[in-house]
Amino acid sequence: MKTHKKRELATSFTTFLFLVIAITGILMFFHILDNYTKQMHEILGLAFIAIVMLHVFFNWKSMKNYFSNRIFFSSGIIVTIIALGFILSTSNEPNPKRVVFESVFNQPIEKTSVLFSDSYVKAKETLENKGIKVENGKSIKELAMLNKTSPFKIISILNEKNR
Structure with missing residues (x-):
């Protein structure tokens, strides 16, 4: 398969898996169809990680520009701080x-x-x-x-x- 087709395939899968992960995440947040969405969200989330890695691999040349960008770096720091905030705010509460x-x-x-x-x-x-x-x-x-x-x-x- 040609590199151009691999990029298109990786980008298409990334896009559609992102949509499914986003929708199931929203459904889980509002506890809608929990029995059906949790497992799909978890398994497709793992598939999403693999597809994103392929997407980055096949688009490495153009992705390098993003990785060296200040906004990319700043976004990573902000998301990390927010995630740590969630983790640290719940670490003192006992798990029911x-x-x-x-x-x-x-x-x-x-x-x-x-x-x-x-x-x-x-x-x-x-x-x-x-x-x-x-x-x-x-x-x-x-x-x-x-x-x-x-x-x-x-x-x-x-x-x-x-x-």
């Missing part, structure tokens, strides 16, 4: 998912099993039927270590009846 996971994983199974089952007795029976040894007073994390499995596997077993 992590707090929930830690609570569920580290509390005794007698307390946390009620999240997945009608009672501790039923939860214990379900786990033991799947070959998971359960000891009173142990957390899901401790049971996972004891049974040489993942805490997520234990939760998955407990959650099977709820599907």
Whole structure:
């Protein structure tokens, strides 16, 4: 394929992938069709990175002018400062998912099993039927270590009846 065609192809893909990433990003921001857009946004975002690299590679001669431009450099600094601002402003806040996971994983199974089952007795029976040894007073994390499995596997077993 001729270099001119490669440039056109890389530019076309860059343009259309940018549009899809932008639209799915907006949909995600407003929580519209979240179940459908998140995975598409993430996977096509990775494809977008690869295509942009090809775009830069095939258009290197003209891109060098942009890279040496003061406005390009200033824009990079501004975007970096804004991104760091977002990262630093949320770094002190605990991640709610992590707090929930830690609570569920580290509390005794007698307390946390009620999240997945009608009672501790039923939860214990379900786990033991799947070959998971359960000891009173142990957390899901401790049971996972004891049974040489993942805490997520234990939760998955407990959650099977709820599907």
